[in-house]
Amino acid sequence: MTTPPRPSAGSPSARVLVLLALGSSQAAAGDTSIVLPTVYVTTATRIEQDITTSPAPIQLIDSVDVKAAGATTLRGILDLAPGLYVSPSGSNLQIRGLGGSDTLYLIDGRRIVGEFSNAFELERISASMIDRIEIVRGPASMLYGADALGGVVNIITKRPAAGLEGGGDIQYGANDRGDGARAMLAGDLRGGNETLNFSFYASHLHRDIYAERETAQVSVPQSGAQVAPSRHPNARIRNGLKDSYEVDVDYRDQADVDTIGGALEWQVTPDVKLTLDLNAMREEREGTYISSRYATNVMAAGKAIQAANIPARQYDDNERLDTALTFDWSLFDTLDLRYRLHYSRYDKDRVVYAVHYADLGYATRNDSASSRSESTMNQWVNELTGVWSPGENHSVLGGLEHRDNNVESTSFDADTRTFDSAFLQHEWQILPSLNAVYGARYDDDSVGGSHLSFQAGGIWTLSPLARLRANFAQGYKAPDDRSLYVDQVNPQGVPMLGAEVINPEQGKTSAHNLDPESSDTFEIGLAGEAAAWDYGVTLFHTSVTDRIERVREGSGLLTYNTFRNINEARIQGVETEGSVSLTPALRARAAFTHFSAENLETGDPLLNTPETLASLTLDYARANWLLHAIVSYAGEQDYSGRAGIETAAGYTLVHLKASYMPPTLAAVEFYGGIDNLLDEKIDPGLGSDPGPYAYLGVRYNF
Template identity: 35%
Template structure:
């Protein structure tokens, strides 16, 4: 096909422009102030933890329309599929950092939790790139500042806010599709910000629409007795075979809008408030399990597995937050804040091959309410203390956690967290600094936890900086792991630890995960070159994983459930290199080696690639034109205890062109996966070469 030949020639041209720079990293990094790792503004180079920052300029070069487009191109992150307890899991992704899984990654927007699905499985596709100012990624446990869920790390999405200018506006429209015209997407967004006297404001509105990408799959249904898991061979659905177009990218419409206000009320007092809203329609076709009634027959109902189903979501969320900040003295500042996030999910799942009642069990109402108080005190010229207290309540109402699996009535599960924390940033000498932190969490449905961290950073010269870090983290079991009964995904039901269904006749306890992490980083820069090498070791106790259970020892598994793995070892090495070749050419190289092992069985954890690396080359052709090439290698990984998925490589190209008298117009575009690399379906599949183009206007 012509487009493929053109794309390959374009890629070859870009590589030649890179002057053989394929094995280096992006130009010397600029000093960046980050807030997520310490809750204070601090230069990234002075931190003891690993922090990556994705800027608005980086996002522009990607041509990203959603958070997913950004995350899948970010080194050191793994997008995992099939984790969601619903047939639609094939189209839902979650982020894993350093082998800790999607539940171990805490996703924040402006430092706040948001209500939604467990593991944030929908958020990748619903958060528009146009609202993002930058993304701060902290790798390693951050429970001493953020509590539960921050085992693997924290991803903090920082949205665009009012600046000092009186008025500014950005408008962005784009579209894309693969080389067959499938998986079309359309995006339009506008962001306006400014300041009137002491009042600053920022408003945004975004609209994303996608058409589905499907792949034809064969299915072979099984009808099972829900109580015994024995085949019901007399049912006409048992042994039913055929083909179905399975959605690996949903058809969707997502509308989001929001406003943020800040005011300098006095020289010492400032206030902030925000309100955000989105609504989403999403639908697709999948293969999964569905209950079929059999009036007057024995058994009176069967569970039909591996049968085509249609799923439709109508979701809404509203988020509100406010905070007040007061500067008591030159050395003491206090802040109090509150936030509320309300999420309404309405799911309808229908069987395609037989008549049955529409399944609405996976509908839910999720509310998160949080109150925070925090103080920052420069106790001496060498010590900066941050301390605070937090109360957080997470309420979930859903039929999916109803102890009666046949009922569609909502029941409630509420988790409450009370916490206090203290952190000391100690500047020991001009070139040596340390950080110490501690937190205590009082939880309503798990044992209380204390976590600690300690880190040290020493700069011997610009070429040689060393840091060591020890941090602890924990995660309480979530609602799905405890209570959800899901006939999908997979060939057998997924049943929560404290749920009883079919052949699972007893409950078992799930303890919180607990992590001790050790990290050593060495890095520096010299003229146009910079580097960093990071070694990390995660010692995990009671890691929560899926386990298949054969009740009657007949060689056929009857269900899968969540269990604690007493001892899991995760270790790895990360290498980052960067070089500025001059003449507008910069390059980056990122390499990660990862080893995960269940201490009891010696087996690897699932969906963790053993090796990933990426190569990026940017070429500033002229003052107004930039070209970019990115190549990624994702290594082999286990999708079951015995099946391993091979490695694959993806190559993307893009351009960004400024024009206009004030360069207020930007034209961008590119081709992702120009070499048409296929990806195993258990890893999310791939649409093939994907072309995109768009325009931005800045006022």
């Protein structure tokens, strides 16, 4: 992976492979100088830029990284990236201690709609469609507006290309006991000529359940306390429900995900280009868990008796359609304009059934249905941007955006929400060795109000061994529709009531306001490189105000979840990484991140936030072989468990990966690996790991 000034991280990088190849050939010739190819990125400034001159902290996962990860989904790629933390459950990506809904996901620069919490994105975006990934570490609201509080993940798909090229990929894997099996089949095709180019990709992923046996200790309310069903005075409860159930709890759900997409580019004239993008996804998921509260079909005082710790099974049926029409016009040699019309639609259908529905008093499984939710989210985006280059050392980016968001849901009712924004950014090459980028953005949200975001930074190249970088960036996150308007019982059986909702039957008798979250980040970094080694060090400080968090309120049977601005948080720490060539064929890369993440109101650490991350990677390239050994460590962290706030111990994972390209089959690559080779145990409160997991695959490219 790559963080300025150059790649050094948890899976092989194209630049590392260049170093290994050049190191072998030049060592034989007695030449120790190595000139690396320039790497360009766009996400940090929305203008193509040499990664070594970007003041913003940009991390690149290139096409070689994507292939070498041996991943089937986005999660498997990001799992190996240095300085990032993917929870064992796969539902949370953290960038510098901020995760979940604090991260803005883009596909080819377009924001996509999906779960408000981004809970499924890591597991539903197929690795086969990805060419590379660009990640902004830290807030980026100056360029991307709301939701870019913690960072931005821009997934860049395989783009159209002249000629004809493509490939296929098939993979199968399972753990050492044959559990949690997954299978993937994918293909892509790109081609065209000077006028018309196309790209197409498609994939199917099937994943079996990985479960662990647990005991659900059932209880029911009686005289203000929770008692075992066998002690309850109601005969239907006493004779129907058992005091405990043995259940296979699914830590990785069963999933089938189908993806299809591509793009069509038409070069109308030398100065005008039209592009049509399409991406469609369909997924079905199901999994068993222990619900903290489930309504029985037995009434008391006119209300259903609630039972705690009931085995339940959740079903999700989700679809997403994402399409865009882009018009690029080089109006003058110094002025480029782009207009993009983007539409994204997400349909969600969720229902939960009791596993032992008859014991709860229901005649059929369908009668026990709870947490039923059907939602449709529609998003229209009109975006106009322009790049003006008045001189060799200046580049000005400006843009206007109008976004309409509409949510139709059985669990809440929200009006169409509009976002209007304008931004301006100036990049100035002050000296050949000094580059500065600064800008501002104004956003107006019809619900959350207006907000100003600023960003300014510079990078000063003192020598190849010392590049000094400084950056200040702001982020903000407006309250989403779920936190404002949701009115339903969640899959765990607890009422979920938005800030604006009044529901006396569930215990919420008044509405309350939510303010947008905001963050300020200051950072300074030093990086450099020589022929055989490179390094990078960054110090950062982030303060978050008006943080929106889910809280439990009420008492007794009238407890519910809602959302409030409850704290201010401070996150500060250091990121280090580097690499060194040990031999012409062997290179070592290491990364270490340590920070403190504190709730300033309580003095407690932020939940689900390991404060230490470390990785060590060995890359070995020889003839037609490429081998990788990866060791990663995540430190201890606090989380909210059944007994309250609990602490999970740190854990270390060891992965081995390899690929082989037979000299007689130039277009074929065999690859495979073993994840969690040493069977490291992880606290189930974080989401259990399936243990040693082996996979094999074959790719064909032409």
